[in-house]
Amino acid sequence: MQTYFYALADTIEKQLQTGETYLCTYEGEDSDFIRFNQGKIRQAGNVKQAYLSLSLVQGQRTSQTNITLSNDLAIDSAHLSETLAQLRQQLPHTPEDPYQLYSTTVHNSEHLANNTLPRTNDALDTILSTVQGLDFVGIYASGGIFRGFANSLGQRNWHSSYSFNTDWSCYHNQDKAVKSAYAGFIWDNATFAKKMETVKQQLHRLSYPARTIPRGEYRVYLSPTALSSIMQVLCWGGFGAKSQRTKHSPLQRLIDNPMEYRLHAGLTLTENTASGIAPDFQNAGFIKPAQVPLIKAGKFAQSLVSPRSAKQYHLPANGANDEEMPLSLEMQAGNFPQAYVLKALDTGIYINNLWYLNYSDRPAGRITGMTRFATFWVENGEIVAPLNVMRFDETIYNLLGKQLIALTIERELIIDADTYDKRANSTMCLAGALVEGVRFTL
Structure with a gap:
């Protein structure tokens, strides 16, 4: 070829x-x-x-x-x-x-x-x-x-x-x-x-009578797959130079007011082209750096800059695609063993998957979505029932900021399964996240 x-x-x-x-x-x-x-x-x-x-x-x-x-x-x-x-x-x-x-x-x-x-x-x-x-x-x-x-x-x-x-x-x-x-x-x-x-094991637990819990705030565990759904929404303009310069980024408050808004100190996100499956060049001939730090220790680091944004805003291009979206997003591992997730969750919600996500308040970085498939109610560190579908509504500054308790040591490579037109070549390498007080609205 x-x-x-x-x-x-x-x-x-x-x-x-x-x-x-x-x-x-x-x-x-x-x-x-x-x-x-x-x-x-x-x-x-x-x-x-x-x-x-x-x-x-x-x-x-x-x-x-x-x-x-x-x-x-x-x-x-x-x-x-x-x-x-x-x-x-x-x-x-x-x-x-x-x-x-x-x-x-x-x-x-x-x-x-x-x-x-x-x-x-x-x-x-x-x-x-x-x-x-x-x-x-x-x-x-x-x-x-x-x-x-x-x-x-x-x-x-x-x-x-x-x-x-x-x-x-x-x-x-x-x-x-x-x-x-x-x-x-x-x-x-x-x-x-x-x-x-x-x-x-989770199929067996789905045979338990399903439970509906009242709306409110709950401690949750987001699997790497569930967290990938949140990251996909965040990638819609979150890291791009154009959206940041036009004040449309859901991370705008983090960028413009870092003294008041910040993410968890343990959160580091990188566009790690060197470890992904996407190429290190783009369609205008610019070469991508091996790594572009996006969030470093909870603080904004760099933007993804496409050639057009580089010309328009007088910035150095760093090989981003026209959409200025990460193709090889990597999260730094945390220090919490996955084996202790249920014990640390104690009483709360174990979430395997999310769906129908979108912004409910883009300038505030607020995302809404639904739980999906095997989502479980946990009491005293034990799964006791599957949960019926619920809607969450929460800001990135809570999910990945002040309410984030820990990220797991173990990470999972998630390759985009999209095969529409052609196989996708975007990847994410993500940990699981234990989060306090996530708001569920119905």
Whole structure:
């Protein structure tokens, strides 16, 4: 794929006219997809696909389009020639962009990951034998994801990664189920078996009579998966330079008034590209630092700065995508052992999953959402009943600030399970969180 992409880039290069610059990015994958229902394989297939995004630049004008590649060099080269001619015709009618910015410094890079994935059949044998007798519903996705960049200045970048992602639910009855996931780079049967044992234990507890508790404030434990839902909402503008400069960031109070608003001193968040599966370059040719500290010991550290924001607000670009959202978010581990969570929770709510999250007051950093699947009521350090669905409404400054009791030592790698259009390559590495006084409104 790498050689093929570079051959296409050379084809574009040869057809450029005076004063023209091109930028192009490559997105490809070779993935196995297996869907399960009631503990059986219901659909199996392999997807090999590749797309090329081409931008033609002249002065401050840019025309851009995307094409699907056939992997036949003659066909794709002819398609590119036609596409380039069309973009050239469009350029005079394209308005000038005052915030256009692309890298003019050539930084070549190559990341060729080792493929340590199991054979799909071996993973399936383990899954099917482990989930016998369960209403197991989910998906197994595995394979390579490939990204490339090239421009007329001679820059060439390539990134490959190989990962698997198993995302599933085991149903008890009606709306009662346990959701779990296992993702990574090297399949370990013992790790999957341990996760399934936890699922089975929680399924048994779902057989207890469900309980509804009054609205109010409760001590809660947020699993890494539940916390990832909160972090996903926070990433909607929380760390981007544009949202911060336009005062739309949900972390604006932390940025503008750090003496009054702060997060927990044990909270450190980093965009850790070096440990994720996303590439270390973006579609304007800028190279991402290995790490960008976002929150350091509870205080605002840096913004994610896209090329457009860099030009508009006179900031140094740091390789952020156009949305200025983290792709490889990592939370520093805490000092609290996960094995003691129930004992420390004492009486409160154990939350495995959240859903339907959104801002209820964006400027205040207030988020609302619903509990989902296996959420349990805990008394004296013991799970005593599953809870019916509840809505929470709380600020980031409480959840990750003054009401945060502890973060777990253990962290979980969460790979985005989105497969719409193509497999996602964003990741989070998160701890679990023990939080005091979370407000539940109904």
